[in-house]
Every structure is written in structure tokens, then in C-alpha cells.
Amino acid sequence: MVLEMVGVVGLGTMGAGIAEVFARAGIRVCGVEADEVALARGRAHLERSTGRALDKGKLTAAEREEILARVTLTTSRADLRDADLVIEAIPERMDLKVELFGELDRICKPSTILATNTSSLSVTALAAATGRPGRLVGMHFFNPAPVMGLVEVVGTVVTDPGVVDEVAGLAVRLGKSPVTVGDGAGFVVNRLLLPYLNHAVTLLDHGVAARDDIDHAMKLGVGLPMGPFQLLDLIGLDTAYEIMNVLFDESRSDRHVPSPLLRSYVAAGLLGRKSGRGFYGEAGDGPQDKAPARTVRVVGSPELADRLDTAGFKESDDPDVVLQVGGSLPLSGNTVRVRLSGQVAELAVSVLTTQEAALGAHGLLKIAGYTPVPCKDRAGLVIEALLFSHLNDAVRMYESGYAAIDDIDAAMRLGCGYVTGPFELIESIGLATVRDGLRALHAERLTPSSAPAPLLDQLVTAGLTRFPRP
Ligand code: CAA
Numbered sequence: 001m002v003l004e005m006v007g008v009v010g011l012g013t014m015g016a017g018i019a020e021v022f023a024r025a026g027i028r029v030c031g032v033e034a035d036e037v038a039l040a041r042g043r044a045h046l047e048r049s050t051g052r053a054l055d056k057g058k059l060t061a062a063e064r065e066e067i068l069a070r071v072t073l074t075t076s077r078a079d080l081r082d083a084d085l086v087i088e089a090i091p092e093r094m095d096l097k098v099e100l101f102g103e104l105d106r107i108c109k110p111s112t113i114l115a116t117n118t119s120s121l122s123v124t125a126l127a128a129a130t131g132r133p134g135r136l137v138g139m140h141f142f143n144p145a146p147v148m149g150l151v152e153v154v155g156t157v158v159t160d161p162g163v164v165d166e167v168a169g170l171a172v173r174l175g176k177s178p179v180t181v182g183d184g185a186g187f188v189v190n191r192l193l194l195p196y197l198n199h200a201v202t203l204l205d206h207g208v209a210a211r212d213d214i215d216h217a218m219k220l221g222v223g224l225p226m227g228p229f230q231l232l233d234l235i236g237l238d239t240a241y242e243i244m245n246v247l248f249d250e251s252r253s254d255r256h257v258p259s260p261l262l263r264s265y266v267a268a269g270l271l272g273r274k275s276g277r278g279f280y281g282e283a284g285d286g287p288q289d290k291a292p293a294r295t296v297r298v299v300g301s302p303e304l305a306d307r308l309d310t311a312g313f314k315e316s317d318d319p320d321v322v323l324q325v326g327g328s329l330p331l332s333g334n335t336v337r338v339r340l341s342g343q344v345a346e347l348a349v350s351v352l353t354t355q356e357a358a359l360g361a362h363g364l365l366k367i368a369g370y371t372p373v374p375c376k377d378r379a380g381l382v383i384e385a386l387l388f389s390h391l392n393d394a395v396r397m398y399e400s401g402y403a404a405i406d407d408i409d410a411a412m413r414l415g416c417g418y419v420t421g422p423f424e425l426i427e428s429i430g431l432a433t434v435r436d437g438l439r440a441l442h443a444e445r446l447t448p449s450s451a452p453a454p455l456l457d458q459l460v461t462a463g464l465t466r467f468p469r470p
């Protein structure tokens with residue numbers, strides 16, 4: 001693909017990041033914004049981002065100047081007439097995008113490829129609204145665009161042969177890994193990521209656990225790069241809510257019902273980093289240290305018992321708190337069920353648990369070197385409830401024929417910074433463990449989507465420990 005110049009329309013967080021990616025790859029960029037104010041914001045974004053790389057020693061001052069010099073900024077769409085590719089990253093409104101592509105279709109030369117960075121709208125509908133449906137594709141970057149390694153390249157039923165491959169080749173030239181996907185709502189990443197984030201909001205809304213505790217659980221207990229609320233603030237709560245609506249419209253699945261709490265945040269204008277406040281941003285109480293219980297008995301974890309012993313807590317036959325690691329619902333008020341995952345200790349508080357025992361257990365686990373995550377004693381607590389449902393979605397996606405296992409794993413690693421993709425993760429946890437965890441969740445919730453994906457169930461029944469790969 002001959003690529004002398006690329007146009008980027010819309011220089012918000014994503015557009016400015018995309019412009020930077022092209023300029024860093026040595027390609028001339030023409031960035032277009034609606035007015036001078038928006039243009040100045042886009043310019044500031046580019047300067048901040050490359051300045052940060054300079055401060056970190058990732059770019060020299062001369063390289064930074066060269067990158068910035070490759071980017072021309074304008075308010076005139078007519079300046080895109082010579083672009084070989086134009087990618088739009090304007091607000092997620094169909095009417096705005098249809099109008100923009102209609103104009104680009106008239107302005108640009110016939111060979112220009114038009115691309116949308118939409119995360120929720122139908123690429124097919126956008127293509128069909130232009131006079132060149134065969135040359136309009138999705139080119140979906142991930143936030144922060146200069147950092148995340150994935151580009152989803154979205155072809156439609158009307159895309160000309162070869163165009164998807166050309167755009168995928170271009171993504172490689174940008175130093176990104178392309179994954180080619182069909183035009184289904186949310187493509188691969190958002191279709192998996194957003195229901196998980198929405199689920200975290202539901203747990204918060206239902207009082208299962210607090211914001212920081214859920215974030216700690218998923219970051220420190222699972223090893224994800226960010227907690228769900230930190231990530232929602234990065235993505236933008238309005239974007240997240242919009243994607244959930246699109247997913248729900250397409251699937252009508254109970255899994256995709258947008259959380260009312262998410263809707264409230266959006267209605268209140270608390271959109272995350274872009275508005276200065278989302279789930280984070282208001283002055284919180286900060287972490288509070290809880291006094292540990294004075295006497296303890298540990299059931300089911302010699303390691304935890306040892307740690308507490310080393311810290312000076314002797315086992316007692318008549319303890320203030322019993323820490324029961326594993327097992328089911330405790331039968332006494334001073335027993336707290338504990339699940340250890342990495343450095344996280346989920347503390348399941350049932351209707352019987354006294355507040356004294358809950359606080360005392362919290363203090364003890366902290367002293368033992370864990371990050372306590374107090375939560376209601378519900379199936380899966382926080383980690384398994386969120387993670388196993390998320391993994392189940394990945395199996396269902398593969399089972400539906402929408403994407404291949406390796407593509408799903410690669411997309412989540414490169415697009416969301418996961419250390420391992422969902423299928424690799426299921427295999428390392430154990431297919432049977434995940435299936436059984438899902439059965440427990442389903443027994444409590446009885447929602448259709450919480451049942452283990454039939455494929456997972458079948459593989460476990462057949463005694464297999466890995467997913468079939470070609
Ligand atoms: N712009 C440019 N560079 C940035 C950046 C930004 N906004 N944020 C971080 N970076 C760079 C840093 O400069 C640093 O680069 P070097 O390694 O070259 O020094 C690197 O990223 C790591 O940054 P930090 O050390 O400051 O922070 P970190 O280690 O905590 O990583 C993160 C930050 C890369 C964002 C990481 O937390 C992560 O991978 N998070 C997951 C993000 C994610 O899931 N994104 C996808 C969201 S879904 C989406 O975007 C699609 C949609 O349609 C909604």
C-alpha cells in the first residue's frame with residue numbers, strides 16, 4: 001500500500017494517539033478538528049504524550065521534533081484530498097459519522113481507504129452510507145493508542161477483496177499486531193471486556209464489595225494491568241455505557257444489560273478521566289487500618305497459620321476469629337471464610353458474621369502480608385464471579401464461530417495488556433475448576449448466561465485439559 005499521507009479526523013484522546021502512532025512510524029499525518037479550540041487541545045495532547053516519552057528517554061529531542069513536524073493540523077477537511085487513508089475518531093454518533101464519510105467520499109481521491117475507529121457502531125452501516133462501501137473498514141485502536149499493541153481490522157460483507165489485508169499490513173508497519181474480525185457488536189475485545197467491566201459495576205451496585213477492593217482483587221489477585229474501575233475511568237464511562245447498549249441491542253442477553261449505576265454516572269456527567277471524575281476522582285476516605293483480632297484459629301491453610309504465628313498470633317482453642325480457608329458457608333458468627341489468590345485474601349462476610357470478626361479478620365490478613373478484599377459471601381466471591389464469567393464469554397465467542405481461540409487470546413493480550421489470554425488462563429486454572437466455578441455461579445443466579453458454555457462442559461466431560469487448536 002502506498003502511504004504518503006494519512007488523515008486523522010477528530011483529535012480527542014484516541015485520535016491524537018492514533019496521529020502519534022502514524023507519525024512515529026514515519027508517515028505524514030494531517031489531523032483535522034472542528035475548530036481552533038479542539039485543534040489546540042489535540043496539539044497539546046500530542047505534545048504531552050511525546051514530551052512524556054522524551055522525559056523517559058524513549059525519544060531524543062530531535063526525534064520528537066521530527067514526529068511533531070510530520071503532523072499538520074487543520075480545521076479544513078478539504079486538506080485531506082491527497083490522503084491515502086483517512087481514519088476517523090470523532091464522537092460515537094452515527095449521524096455525525098455518516099455526514100463525515102459522505103464528505104470524505106466527495107473530497108478524497110477514489111483510491112483512498114476510509115477507516116473508522118468506532119468501538120460501537122456498525123461498520124457495515126457506515127460503509128453502506130458512502131459511495132465506496134468496498135473501501136471503508138474498521139481500524140480499531142486501543143487506549144492508550146501509542147502503547148497498546150493491537151489493531152482490530154474490521155471487514156464487512158461489502159469490503160473489496162484485499163482491502164482488509166492492506167490495512168492489516170499497514171498496522172504491522174505501525175508496529176501493531178492486527179487481528180481481523182467481522183463486524184459484530186464490540187468486535188472481539190469490547191465484546192469480552194465491557195460485559196466484565198459492567199459486571200464489576202453490578203457487584204459494586206449490589207454492595208458485594210467496594211470499588212477499591214474489587215480493583216485490588218482483579219489487579220493483585222488475577223494480575224490484570226488495571227482494576228475494572230480504573231479501566232472504566234480510562235475508557236470513559238459514556239463510551240462503556242454506549243458499548244453495553246449496542247451489545248444488548250444485538251444480543252438481548254442478560255449478560256449485556258447495562259448497569260443502572262453506570263447509567264447514573266453517565267447521566268451525572270461523571271465520565272472518568274476525560275471529565276476529571278468517574279468512579280475515581282472524588283476525595284475518598286483513604287485506606288483504613290483495622291485492628292487485628294487478638295486470638296485466632298486458622299483452618300485449611302498451614303501457610304497462613306505460619307505467617308500469623310511468625311507475626312506473634314498464637315493459635316487459640318477459643319479464638320476471637322476463625323479464619324476458614326476454603327470450604328462453604330461458615331456456621332458461626334466469628335468464622336470468616338477466606339480465599340487466597342496470589343497476594344489477595346477475599347474475606348467472605350455472611351449474614352452470620354459479626355462486624356467484630358470481619359474487622360478482626362481484615363487486620364489479621366493484612367498483618368499476614370495479604371491485601372484483604374472484604375466481600376459478601378456470594379458464589380465466586382469477587383474474583384471467580386468476575387473472572388470465570390469473563391472467561392465463559394470467551395468460550396461462548398469461540399463456540400459461536402465469531403473468532404478463533406488464538407485470535408481471542410492475542411486480542412486480549414495486546415489490546416488490554418493481559419499477561420495471558422482467556423483460553424491460556426482457563427487452561428492454567430484448569431478447565432474443570434472453571435466449569436465447576438461457573439456451575440456454582442449458575443446455581444445461585446440461574447441466569448442463562450451464567451451457565452458454563454456447552455463446549456467447556458463437554459471438554460471437561462471428555463477429560464480434556466486443553467482447548468482444540470488447529
Ligand atoms: N500515552 C502514551 N503513553 C503512555 C500512556 C498514554 N496515555 N500511558 C502510559 N503510557 C506509556 C508509558 O510512557 C510507559 O512507556 P515506556 O514503557 O516506554 O516507559 C508505558 O506506557 C507504561 O506506562 P506506566 O509505567 O506509566 O504505567 P503502567 O505500567 O501502569 O501501564 C498501561 C499503563 C499501559 C495503560 C497499563 O495499565 C495497561 O495496559 N492497561 C490496560 C489498558 C487497556 O485495557 N486498554 C484497552 C481499553 S479498551 C479500548 O481502548 C477500546 C475501546 O473501544 C473502549
